[in-house]
Amino acid sequence: MLRRCLIAIALTAASWAHADTGRHADDAYRVGQTVRTFKPDAPREWRGAQTNALVTRIWYPADSTTPVVAHDIGPPGHPIFRGHPAADNAAVATNRARYPLLLLSHGTAGSADELDWLAAALASRGYIVAGVNHPGNNALEPLTREGFVLWWERATDLSEALDGMLADPTFGKRIDPERIGAVGFSLGGYTILELAGARTDLQAFESYCRGPAADSTCHPPAAKNEPVRAEPLSAGAVASLKRSGASYRDPRVKAVFALAPALGKALDEQSLARIAIPIRLVAGTADTTAPPPANILHIAQFLPHARVSMIEGARHETFLDTCVATAVSTHAALCKEAPGVDRDAAHTLAIDAAVDFFQSSLIDRKGTTAPLAARSSESP
Numbered sequence: 048m049l050r051r052c053l054i055a056i057a058l059t060a061a062s063w064a065h066a067d068t069g070r071h072a073d074d075a076y077r078v079g080q081t082v083r084t085f086k087p088d089a090p091r092e093w094r095g096a097q098t099n100a101l102v103t104r105i106w107y108p109a110d111s112t113t114p115v116v117a118h119d120i121g122p123p124g125h126p127i128f129r130g131h132p133a134a135d136n137a138a139v140a141t142n143r144a145r146y147p148l149l150l151l152s153h154g155t156a157g158s159a160d161e162l163d164w165l166a167a168a169l170a171s172r173g174y175i176v177a178g179v180n181h182p183g184n185n186a187l188e189p190l191t192r193e194g195f196v197l198w199w200e201r202a203t204d205l206s207e208a209l210d211g212m213l214a215d216p217t218f219g220k221r222i223d224p225e226r227i228g229a230v231g232f233s234l235g236g237y238t239i240l241e242l243a244g245a246r247t248d249l250q251a252f253e254s255y256c257r258g259p260a261a262d263s264t265c266h267p268p269a270a271k272n273e274p275v276r277a278e279p280l281s282a283g284a285v286a287s288l289k290r291s292g293a294s295y296r297d298p299r300v301k302a303v304f305a306l307a308p309a310l311g312k313a314l315d316e317q318s319l320a321r322i323a324i325p326i327r328l329v330a331g332t333a334d335t336t337a338p339p340p341a342n343i344l345h346i347a348q349f350l351p352h353a354r355v356s357m358i359e360g361a362r363h364e365t366f367l368d369t370c371v372a373t374a375v376s377t378h379a380a381l382c383k384e385a386p387g388v389d390r391d392a393a394h395t396l397a398i399d400a401a402v403d404f405f406q407s408s409l410i411d412r413k414g415t416t417a418p419l420a421a422r423s424s425e426s427p
Contacts, residue, residue, distance in 0.1 A: 236308025331361025
């Protein structure tokens with residue numbers, strides 16, 4: 048079945064250098080960024096998180112004359128990642144009335160900001176990107192057991208953040224509701240596949256993890272920091288477990304792009320085969336956190352029309368932001384690449400793949416167009 052997948056990217060030293068020289072050559076916009084805190088009215092499972100809200104980082108197109116400022120990402124005074132130059136709370140670019148929206152889902156114990164490299168690049172090409180920090184499983188607050196266990200609830204985070212974006216006084220009227228997609232990394236890749244129609248099969252995953260082929264997705268590295276509690280799960284968590292196999296398909300989402308998707312063995316195979324929207328999958332050949340055979344390549348076997356690309360030598364962490372120089376030694380596990388692997392060049396390949404994919408699956412699809420607009424001056 049793997050013959051149906053196109054393994055499209057295999058890098059040599061020469062192609063690394065070639066890819067890096069073209070980075071951001073097609074940028075049409077400066078990047079604006081802001082934050083929204085969405086608080087859904089309906090009761091929901093917050094997974095024991097301190098913040099009962101969906102804290103959402105938003106990247107968006109700003110006019111080409113907007114002043115931008117370089118910034119780093121990480122604890123104050125101790126940055127880890129290099130951010131894309133951006134303008135806080137700038138006005139949305141005025142040359143189009145509406146822009147496509149991409150929902151962004153981070154990996155286990157990560158944050159939306161760790162995918163700034165991709166979100167900002169997409170914003171510079173005319174997309175609004177909304178990155179949710181998933182409750183109980185993000186780097187901005189203490190991690191919770193429920194945040195690690197109730198994976199399927201992450202899809203509800205994205206759907207409710209989408210509700211918030213469409214209702215937002217500034218962004219709602221600037222979003223083309225016919226052109227909504229999703230991007231996810233690692234556990235975020237699993238999350239957006241659920242939005243596309245995949246369902247979770249906990250029994251199959253538990254059986255896989257008890258067997259000799261079990262991989263690191265059965266015991267993710269971040270679980271070392273997971274709070275250990277003796278008391279039973281809350282009533283809400285027990286109720287959530289009972290609906291783990293439910294469908295979290297959001298029909299508003301028209302295409303998904305998954306980077307190094309994890310929990311491949313937790314996804315019901317028949318539900319994957321029934322996905323009807325465009326899917327693009329990208330991962331690294333040196334990924335030991337979500338090893339390709341049981342994750343991206345396993346998933347792809349059941350997606351008859353998905354295109355798969357493998358970046359030679361890229362690790363799981365290659366798809367995090369590029370690190371500042373001082374962090375390469377202090378955070379080697381996150382930052383240090385193998386000899387001959389250039390993270391910026393890998394990012395360029397992934398960005399190009401995402402731009403091409405969403406151009407064909409969202410921008411060129413039949414439906415409403417985004418007409419030119421009269422100038423406006425609203426700010427987020």
